[in-house]
Amino acid sequence: MANKFRTISLESLKENVFKSIHKEWMLVTAGNMDSFNMLTASWGGLGILWETEVAMCVIRPTRHTFGFMEKNDMFTLSFYDEKYRKALKLCGKKSGRYVDKAKVAGLTPVKGRDGGIYFDEARLVFECKKLYWHDFDPTHFKNPKLDNFYPEKDYHRMYIGKIMTCYMR
Numbered sequence: 001m002a003n004k005f006r007t008i009s010l011e012s013l014k015e016n017v018f019k020s021i022h023k024e025w026m027l028v029t030a031g032n033m034d035s036f037n038m039l040t041a042s043w044g045g046l047g048i049l050w051e052t053e054v055a056m057c058v059i060r061p062t063r064h065t066f067g068f069m070e071k072n073d074m075f076t077l078s079f080y081d082e083k084y085r086k087a088l089k090l091c092g093k094k095s096g097r098y099v100d101k102a103k104v105a106g107l108t109p110v111k112g113r114d115g116g117i118y119f120d121e122a123r124l125v126f127e128c129k130k131l132y133w134h135d136f137d138p139t140h141f142k143n144p145k146l147d148n149f150y151p152e153k154d155y156h157r158m159y160i161g162k163i164m165t166c167y168m169r
Contacts, residue, residue, distance in 0.1 A: 004120065005167040007113075010053050013166065015124060017046050020079050025088050028057045029117050030068035030075040033109060036117045038101065039065040040092030043156075044077065046126070046163075053163045055126045058136075058156035064096045066157065073130050074115045075161060078122040087121075114164040123169045128161025 020026065021044050029038035044057040055077050059066050069075060080088060087105035094101055102109055108120040116127040136155040138147050 004169055005125070008166050008168045010163060010166055013168075015079075020124070021045070024079060024082070025092075027078045027080075027088065027091060027119065027122075028059065028065060028069075028075060029078065029119075030065060030072045031117055032072065032115070033111050033117065035068075036102075036109065037065045037068045037096035038091055038117075038119075039063055040088045041077075049160060050131070052131070054131065054160050055128050055163050056158060056160050058158045060154045060156055062152070062154045069130075069157075069159060074112075074117075074164075075128050075130065075159065076112065076116040076118040077126045077128065078118045079124040080121060081123055084121055112165060112167070116164075118167070122167075125165075125167040126163050127165040127167070129164050130159055130161050132160040134158050 022042050025040050025042050026044065027038045028041050029036060031037060041057055044055065046055050057077060059069055087107060090105045091101050109117050110120050112118055112127040114127050114129065118125040135157050138155060141147060
């Protein structure tokens, strides 16, 4: 773990997670130091489930990061200052199938205490262990307009992870 980070309790977090996830975006990263991938996301959440502090993210099966999420028990959600917006845009537009996104975006991978991968440039990181996954089922949409988010019918898979460690710069 980089010395720039300190481990904090989730109760001490003052972050507006709605703003952080939706407006500032986050990187969802899975894999190991030898092979990992990340994607930019603006959908997700934090909360309590099964008496456990959890993070939730969703990934389409067509995304390269999906395979890394499937093969690994750990994932991270990481957040960045505005000066990294260009890097986050790149990570959302380029596929790790064809380009080393971390290198091109100028991000430095770090192995977390629990084995998850995040980046030294982050300001806040949730290192999570998968507890549950579930595929979105369009027959359960109560609002038919939600299906408009899926013109290719590539419905997200939701992952819920126990937050093992929270790092803050």
